[in-house]
Amino acid sequence: MDNQLITYFQDNVAPDKSEVRQTWGIFWGQLKIFMTYRTWVVTDTFNTIVSIAIYYFLSLQVQPSQIAASGYGTSYLAFSLIGIAFANYLWFCINRISHSMQSEIREGTFETIASSPIRMRSYLFGQAARGFLVGLYYMVGALAVGVYGFNAPLHFEPAALLTSSLVLVFMVLSHLGLGIFIAGIVLVYKQADPVTFMVSLFMEFFAGALFPLQLLSNYPPLAIASELMPYTYALDALRKSLIQGATLASQDILFDLAVLVVYAVILLPLGLWSFNVGYDRIRTEGTTSSY
């Protein structure tokens, strides 16, 4: 009887097994949804511009000698602009997967996706790709407004841009595992926004998005926590390349990249593994659609 029912409902259309096409499909679908939120795009763009203006006025009070002592030039605007623009980008990438997962569960579409022939890996990477692209719009926009609107002294030469782009890729890869891990938490506990929110707060603070890390040297536990954050190394490399014009020939940049690679190698498989554990658990418990 069961077999008869299965035969009755069976579809003869062969599922598309190409992971690239599945990833592209998820990415394109999510991008279309994003484009319907025009008010958000306009207000987020406005907020980005205003936030840079805030750091510009704040920078007028900062003693240049204090920034110079940290080894990142003398402009606090350039220092904070990089800290905030890239932290926001990372936030977009990490938050994207867990946030979309939570929305799918809340709207009741996750079970449909989970029952379809789409591989979960393709789904995750498609969601992440959408986060990378939208985040890129705000990040490039913030840097452009900072440089052309408020005269932040950044190096946009090809070598510096190439170096910072490479750092950006490894920065994302080193944090992607964390985003996937949090998405696994969403699957089981149906809540994750607070977790990603906390991660981004700690990341910005301990990596020194707004102040030079030398100031933490009097507080050993804080200094150690700072050294454990992958974003610390990404930010150091990005500031060195975009403020000082350092390239891949610099030993400091190579060291930072090596640390990011180590984090990526450890965290990415760990994130995928924990996501699979969560995914299997909700399928076993039958809680795919509950929230």
Add this chain to the structure above:
Amino acid sequence: MESDKIIQMLQEPTVRSKTTLAEKAKAFIVRDFKIYWTYKFWVVFDVIDIAILVATYYFVAQIITPAHLVAEGYSSGDYFTFAMLGIAFSQYVQNSVHGLTEGVRDEQWTGTIETILSSATSYRSYLLGASLFRFLYGTIILVGALGLGLLIGGKVILTPSTLATGAVFALLLVSGHLAIGAMSAGIVVMIKRGDPIAWGFTWLTQLVSGVFYPLGLLPWYLKWVGFALPLTYSLDGIRRTFMNGETFFDSAVLQTDLVALIAFIIIMVPLSLQVFAWAYRRSQRQGTLGQY
């Protein structure tokens, strides 16, 4: 004529018990507390959020020169105290404005706003009730943020007269932002989207109200935008009170701040209630109150 008959047929002869405004307000506070308590982690996160923000500006203060603060009349020139007061009070009102719009948005999502506003509870009682818990909760976070700031090096002048002056400014700050929150909630009821407007307001106030820097650093046109916002006067008043020890009786600047805040409240409170009422009736007429 037909509609009158239908109304008569559906009318219930049950006499409504009169619930006082105080009872309704209490019921709203209890309800919102119960909802909030189911998200216990959010309490922890809110505390950590403001603690990290205060700690960040503790370190930022170490690279800042006091010259601009002194030139603007904040005689101690202590940037950390300046930023601590700015962050704590701006977060206080932002949470409250966001809280109200988010509350309305949540009611739209869960489909309860139509039920509440169709009941004997007037929209004025609803707005007041929906704001109370957020402000109470915000006050606890505010006290915590100030306590932490003082613990790590903030310096304020605490005397009975500065405390009384500060309390008056805080009260006016809350009243002014209740008006902004009500207007924002009205827009949410109408367009079914709230956060973009509330966030835009948040960023604008941070830019022009002197949360992170004295107003003297702004160009004249941004200063004028700042003069239209209550947070500008409240922050100036609170900082002069607690950083310089000024009070209403001996400071002409504080008296100006006080008059500006009272004028803002007199104009904005009725106006914002009108905006909410207009949006509410429009949604009622169009039958879209329950939509989201």
